[in-house]
Amino acid sequence: MSLLAENRLFPIEPSARALAQTLYAEIRDLPILSPHGHTDPRWFAENQPFPDPAQLFVTPDHYVFRMLYSQGVSLESLGVPRVDGGAVETDGRKIWRVFAEHFYTLRGTPSRIWLEHAFETVFGVTKRLGPDTADDIYDQIADCLPKPEFRPRALFDRFNIEVIATTESPLDDLRWHKMIKSSDWNGRVITSYRPDNVVDPEFDGFQENVEQLGALTGCDTSTWQGYLDAHRIRRAYFKSYGATSTDHGHPTARTEDLPQAEAAALFAKAIAGTATAEDSDAFRGQMLTEMAGMSIDDGLVLQIHPGAYRNHSRSILQSHGRDKGFDIPTRTDYVHALKPMLDAVGTNPDLTIIVFTLDETSFSRELAPLAGVYPALKIGPAWWFFDSPEGMRRFRETTTETAGFYNTVGFNDDTRAFCSIPARHDVSRRVDCAYLATMIASGRLEMDEAIEVAHDLTYRLAKQAYRL
């Protein structure tokens, strides 16, 4: 008995399925490159056991708790902490039972696939989760967690991860990365530079953050030049801890390429706290072009993640704070928005800019045409809500014909759910093999080429694009 169908996510038609099996056999065991994600470096630094199953699979996973919340389950009963420190469930087993009772609501979702993959391949669970199996499965996982082979570093090695990138703010001291680096463990855990909190004038505490950036770097961050220098210094510091990329989560894809005097004036308003919403948006846009310029100098890859309306529910933001499953995609324009930056740096083949989208309509209409011609621009993989079998299929179907495979950058998991990493990469590998199998079966590609492409999509393109 297994939770995992051997041929899951492959084409159903037998001849195409056989082609997918052949392709998958070629790449299933390649190491995992995880160049963009949000795991906690402290796990690998301290290598402590993960706490109970609920703390591992339910409480921190917004995909899971948002679905249960949508069905009327309170966040408190799932142990999600309140801003006011009010009481929430802390008994892992109780949380787990609520989870098990509503597990059926995840039918048809990628969370279901990721969870069952982790249950079975990591913890040996082979029964479907439900009210009747909740306690047994809880016990089975809980028994594993304290064992050495279930500690973070052991799982990292067992997952065959070649490199994983975490994400830190410029204000982070990278202490956990320091600890990993100085340990005797060889796992490659690198950081990446995510400066939203010192780049976005609308970020909580922006002014203080910029001041702190100055303190950390010895730059006078009350001036535009000092502020830019401080970025340069922190980027170099991050590079010394392995960073190969920066990452920018903006509400829109807007970029600007303003004269320096205008940029300096916007910055002055931002730190004076007098920037309007429009000023802030322009400033964020300007900073993308500034960061692209620094990337030309220091080689860091620039990642742009636009288009989420963050913290959509006022009441949940008040009660439970940010990042509680209420970030909602919005319609996003790239053609006009990216033009200033692309005019500035887009034809530079030594620069790599990776753009992600939460608006799938932009794949065939905007991103594939743009990435299919600008040397600096690459399309990031299907992301967040679209990091799913159908999302990945649509991604290939709407980008390949215009941008080809070689203006994409392989897969990245973008996750803080450590145990889901092998599952997510496996889904991506299977869906790509299914897509390639269909291309072979419909006479659009030959097997020898498809094997090469499968290898490229699984490994080489990420390695190259992220300079790993």
Added chain:
Amino acid sequence: MSLLAENRLFPIEPSARALAQTLYAEIRDLPILSPHGHTDPRWFAENQPFPDPAQLFVTPDHYVFRMLYSQGVSLESLGVPRVDGGAVETDGRKIWRVFAEHFYTLRGTPSRIWLEHAFETVFGVTKRLGPDTADDIYDQIADCLPKPEFRPRALFDRFNIEVIATTESPLDDLRWHKMIKSSDWNGRVITSYRPDNVVDPEFDGFQENVEQLGALTGCDTSTWQGYLDAHRIRRAYFKSYGATSTDHGHPTARTEDLPQAEAAALFAKAIAGTATAEDSDAFRGQMLTEMAGMSIDDGLVLQIHPGAYRNHSRSILQSHGRDKGFDIPTRTDYVHALKPMLDAVGTNPDLTIIVFTLDETSFSRELAPLAGVYPALKIGPAWWFFDSPEGMRRFRETTTETAGFYNTVGFNDDTRAFCSIPARHDVSRRVDCAYLATMIASGRLEMDEAIEVAHDLTYRLAKQAYRL
């Protein structure tokens, strides 16, 4: 010889087809729940025979006459009445012949499926409609219509309809519902509350309508409080005739949650006839939030249908009036538009708000992410132009991964074409079974679960969401 292929709309690949057959066998005979539609309650009240075949299938069906009109056939020749009372064809047989001559233009459309399903299963027609068969088929249907077993109540019973909701304005006296209720027939025909004509300041006759609403309820609808009270009273009246929902057809999805003084001021402008377009839009938006508040009190489900540009052709509006096939979908934003209402009531798990869309791009980008987290929000089924096999497939493919099955509400037919109701539900059941079969065949679901989901999508979710 049959017009209907036994395995229509199922997957083509034999193993997946077999799975779909198994699933379909489980749910094909479940009763029909039709919680949202536009059949005429008078049919069931008076139980008179339907007139001739053209009056049943052509003249009132905008899907049919819009297609013929697009191919150069005049509306007059199809018997569609003119605003000026000018001459139109009244000979059913002549209309039918024009229809038959152009029946081929419906190839590939859902109308073709619905019509042939009704022709064969209701009237026993097994020949394809065309110029050569037009008269025979006309005669065959015309012969049936006067017979007792083809009267509305007999068809209702034969169609295995458990409950059907019609749609009435607050100004409707519900006389037909009264007559049905007091008859000895047991068919469950309920009303629903559609207040556009007293909520939308841009509706023809809005001021008079609001006055009439006051007269009907004894409320002073010249005041904001009196106007709201009048709604409460009519909602209660509609509930007494079985209503379980309200329904709102707005140009946009805009909602507002204004201070009551501002809302009252907008209302004052609306009844004074001084509301600008912006005022009217804001007022409609405010009324959605007001209606949601009343729903919390009285339990009626709130349905929102935004995004149609009504009566797009000026000349057809002048010659033939409203609802003549010239309502065209437009790009629709939900993320910003629904926020005021969702901030007000969206986290209330006792409230049900069902949102429909005519902009399919919003399914994966906006509606699935929103419905996948807000307890009050559910996604209505593929609607209107998308009430079709491909539309339904895209609906599942773009909503399930983020919102699951359990934030959707089953199928509703939304039709005034009575004989198409079994066909439409059958299409929905087949497409859902095909989707589930594909999920099983690709290892994403197991058969026992899929059977449960098929049952839920066919019956339980509609029953629960609409509180039937």
Added chain:
Amino acid sequence: MSLLAENRLFPIEPSARALAQTLYAEIRDLPILSPHGHTDPRWFAENQPFPDPAQLFVTPDHYVFRMLYSQGVSLESLGVPRVDGGAVETDGRKIWRVFAEHFYTLRGTPSRIWLEHAFETVFGVTKRLGPDTADDIYDQIADCLPKPEFRPRALFDRFNIEVIATTESPLDDLRWHKMIKSSDWNGRVITSYRPDNVVDPEFDGFQENVEQLGALTGCDTSTWQGYLDAHRIRRAYFKSYGATSTDHGHPTARTEDLPQAEAAALFAKAIAGTATAEDSDAFRGQMLTEMAGMSIDDGLVLQIHPGAYRNHSRSILQSHGRDKGFDIPTRTDYVHALKPMLDAVGTNPDLTIIVFTLDETSFSRELAPLAGVYPALKIGPAWWFFDSPEGMRRFRETTTETAGFYNTVGFNDDTRAFCSIPARHDVSRRVDCAYLATMIASGRLEMDEAIEVAHDLTYRLAKQAYRL
């Protein structure tokens, strides 16, 4: 050994594939109608051999050189001319080697399909292009080119082209068409009227162009009436060289139906060079309605191609000029934009307006609903970036259910790459047969109907819509 799989682009499932084979056998040998394209009439007038393989397949094909450019290959190394006349590669073999080295980047793109189709069916090449085969294939093609059977007229005949339309500006003297007409060759090469350079106030040299239009026609094009008359005269001239259509490439789909005095005032601003961006947009919109009015008089079909952001890269526009692969699709509204024109002429069944889109979201939401009711409006085929197997499939899946097959106009290749024409039509025929086969296999259409539809989509609809 062949580059072309016999069953390419057909369904993979054997029974559906067999249906597609049957359909394809019925229509594969029908003559090619190419009513919209950009081949050079000089080819057919002078009938000179094509130059070397690179000049035939690489240097003029923006699909090809944009992909190579996106991968870091310089335009100069591909022989793409510079605005400043600076040095670019002129050695065809060297260009070809760069092309061959990067041929793998076209995997999964329609260019790959078109190129291999032309390599094999036109030049007998059966080896895959790559660094190791580059020289052999170059030689094989180069050897063919000077032979009589590879000259333009011979290829035209061999390609079984019944009629091809080129595209000329009103200022063109149609000398090559004159030469073709007076030759002893019977190939039917017609022109079409593309007046962007005298209609768009933002076009380079607009004022001079309008003056020249006056000189050509003897009209006083400094006046609105004279300007309109000049169009009428040139349209008649173009008709005398076979034109059956006009073609309009505008940034948006905006139309206007202004009072003539307002239109005249806009025109006055345009020729005075004082039109704002908004004025220019309004003027272009007005001219579409004017052109539609002239079409009612002279019978020319009106084609509208909106939605490209032209020459997106400032630096490439400066270095290499227009049309260098940097035209990017943008989000396009049709519902509001087309209303003025449709109110003016949309219900006229004697007029044909064909609308193309680069925004696929508009197919199911806007264009199919509009074309499915307005007699004058038809939907052009999947175009430009979407002239591809997946693009064509999405086109059918998102238009057929609402607009049917009979509000579409068959295929047109829209190409300047002469050798790709048979390939493009073949792709279209195969994808349509695959779509129809799937409809049969899923019980939505019967074989006899599908054969008729296949014939219509391949031949009759284009012939009828373009009045060929």
